[in-house]
Amino acid sequence: MKRQGPIILAFTIGMLMLVQFFTPAAFFKQAYNIILDWKQVVLGFTFILGTWSLIRYHYTKISRRRENWQYSYVTLAGLAATVTAALVWKTATGPYPWLFNNVQVPMQSTMFSLLAFFVASASYRAFRARTFHATLLLIAGALVMLGRVPIGAYLSGSVFGVKISLVEISDWVLNVPNAAAKRGIMIGVGLGMTATAIKIVLGIEQTYLGKTD
Amino acid sequence: MAFYDRMMSIDRRIIFLSVGLAVAIPIIVPLGFPVQVSEETRSFYREMAALKPGDTILLSFDYEGDVMAELNPMAVAVLRHAFSRDIKVVAITTYAGGTGIAERLLTEAAARYGKTYGIDYVFLGYNPDWSGTMLRLGESFKATYPTDQYGKSTYEIPIMQNVETYRDIALVVSISGSALSEYWAIWAGGRYGAKVISGNTAIQAILIYPYYKAGQIPGFLGGLKGAAEYEKLIDEPGMGIRGMDAQSVAHALMLAFIIVGNVGYFFSRRAQARQSK
Amino acid sequence: MEVTHDAGIWVAGILTLAIFSFLYKDNPFYKFAEHLLVGVSAGYYLVQYFFSAAYKKLWVPVVQQGNPILIVGGILGILMFTRLFRKTEWISRYPVAFYIAAWAGYVIPSYIQVRILQQAQATMFNPRGMGLGEIVSASVLMVGVATTLIYFYFSAEHKGPLKTISKVGITFLMIGFGATFGYNVMGRISLLIGRFQFLFTDWLGIVH
């Protein structure tokens, strides 16, 4: 019951969602919509579990005076402030949107913008003609970089009388070899995902149930 | 430490500082480089220009604040292009954080062209389950969004009267920093035959190429460059074009670092070869 | 240079600089900003996901619209809480199995259609009626897809002919990754442009 039950449930729900793709029967369409709604409710409830884990993580850090424990107060305060703001002043006005627009969004966008710096340091280190493959990475990367930028439009000359602009080469690299590699990976991943999904539905895959041998 | 070793191991903080300056300076002092329009931007423009006044598009804000810088210029350009040609806009957002952005851009664009809410455009707001929403819009818009963002029933909103399923939508425009544009093509396009074009961050646009080549997404904008090109085509210069200058300088700087690294590597290999002889 | 008086933008500006300080090294400003971001955003998503799921998808349909079927979703959700106690933990395997299997079942036909069949179809081309350039590009694309797939072939060691074919495959992969990297450098920089525009225009008023 502890192990077979979830496997049987996974099989029935999985087959139901698979079959509904192939049949227009009204029953399957309704079942499909209901299952999607159930999924959302389950996810919604688990956010309570997640927040409980967050609170316990920072509470233990404070109580055990582990390194940087003082900052855990900031996290718990931020959490408390946002939730109380939503409950008391509701989500449309007041401190809730203020915290979102002036604390959360700016920091998220700044964290994202750090990538501009990391892309520079990563490309400086990785784009080095050490091996054959690294050289390919370098050539393709530099070529596309130049092609996507106005300076690239200047760099076009004629080879054997055929006028070639860097932008055209860059577009060709993007539209042919790059698309080929992407499609190869996509088909491979598609196969991998489908096989794993089949293993889940047929109960061959059970690690997610905590069985690891 | 030989000169070439220093060239190969520049401290990461020096790289960070120079990238920061390379972007900050051109924003304060614009330089004005030319913009060359790419094929996929031209097809995006062609799809939008093919719309007739009175057609309705579904504009989906599939992003949040963290990619605002790259995607807002596209959403602004699409809204200006649509409203300037009396094309109606049904707007939704599949990211909780996107509601604030969508509202601001819709009201700004509507004010600019004197468009009235409920007749020329409507904002249906956020639905948490994006894939479920995309699929159920194929069955019925009003069932998926019983009310608009402001709690008004969609049965009473004028623009929603003749919008029942994807068949009543001339074009789906997905502005996204994630795989959502692909899913619009898979679910709305593949399953319900809607025509889907997309505006994407540069990182996501690279994934759209196979869909663009296979015709599943007949046109898309790639990154800030795509936004700048589209702004040029609809003759509405905005954040896209201004940002391109900063980008050109930063690009040149990065290429310089890569060249320095490789030249240093070349000399160190040559030095090693000479020592081993 | 008129600096803004909006307290919110001041807070956003200072927190932006605190996050940027991480580039130099981990420091108290960054630790504060990071922990605040974790707390506020965790609260935000708790409100967005729990209340929107529990209210819109459970309370409204069940209580207001009299549609009891959605109670099952609520029960599955509550069953997740059995995780908190060792003895009853095994019960939480049911909602987890349901949650994973539902999408796994849907993915199988959809991904076979879109990620396998349609992508394979897009690679098939009709050489008749194509210009030389087009044929070359289409053939390069086809060879690229084939050799990339063979690179991922698991059932045989990469020796002999398989070694050379997968070497061609990895070449396409590296060109693809280089192109993707080069393409994204632009996107990443535009994010920084956005932040600097915020700092210089909205906050410090240097640029209009």
Place this chain on the structure above:
Amino acid sequence: MVIAVVAGIAPPTAAVTAPEVDVSDTPYDWGESLTINWIPSGPPDSIDHYEIWRRAGWAMLPAPIGQAHSSSFARIIREAGWHLAGTASATDTVFIDSGLSSDSSYVYLVAAYGKRSIRISQPTRPARPRRQYLDTRHTNILLATILFISAVVFFVERARRGANLFIRRIAGLEAIEEAVGRATEMGRPILYVPGLEAMDEVATVAAIDILGQVAKKAGEYGTRLLVPNRDPIVMAVAQQVVRESFSAVGKPHMFRSQDVFYVTFSQFGFAAAVAGLMMRERPATNFFMGRFYAESLVLAETGNATGAIQIAGTDADAQLPFFISACDYTLIGEELYAGSVYLSRQPLLLGALKAQDYAKALIIGAVFGVVLLYLISPEIAELVRKAFG
């Protein structure tokens, strides 16, 4: 077959004739829709739009329709019990009328609105929507699905009966043993990020599989394992898997639920916290497995700065270049899905991998075959290509 010209509009000059209409059951529905198609009644530029009218049961056209004006046309036809099913543009020739009931029959007519006149077609014969149990548009996908599922089952059964299924060396997975060993020597913890996607995403299931194996290694070596999570369900499952792995190697006491924790659902709030964690806890080995988005380079580049060994694996091909530039080993796309099979060497799972390889061979063969077939007989080749759609 001009039936009626609605008077009151200037006499017809354009060559607009009444559309010839046919109705048939939509071949892939649950008996609630009919497909109406018609032959265009003139060049598209001479037609403004079409209107499709429906009437339950059987009916002839109402007599006075001939003399009605275009505006009164709608009134008269409504009085005769017809309903407007929908409109179609000048270039359309098909309309699907849905929301019907399968136990009554319907009659249709199409009105072509020309620039100066309306042309009305003859009512069609009555038609009844019929229920189909199979959506015939997806037959090719159904065949492919059945083929693939049976291949997986077949190879899994063969593996169960002990057939020795070979799997090639994957550098990234071989390096796990060495990476965990390094962390133990340096007395530093291991960091494992199971991706940013929800638990229902298949890439996350693969990441949790590999987590199970890595946790066993960590248990054997007695090294602390930190697992920050972005999704609450992934956290719940990860805690279960890590606890089971530790007890499987006889170290149940090693499990501390604080080490497998929820951070925040915000993509970049999560990245900020994990970057901070890397700088403060200084893990000697970082694993990034599963589906990642733009934050991948924040994690990989920060980890690179701390000098940790980094092993990444993702099917997000947009992020692979960043992992390749900043990590020591990277599992590319499908290799992530081979991870748990490779590490656990479970015969059942090896079977599914075999099915994937045969499918690859089949796809490559099909693509090359169709292209060659085009040279021999384009019609058959086109047919085969369409079947893949």
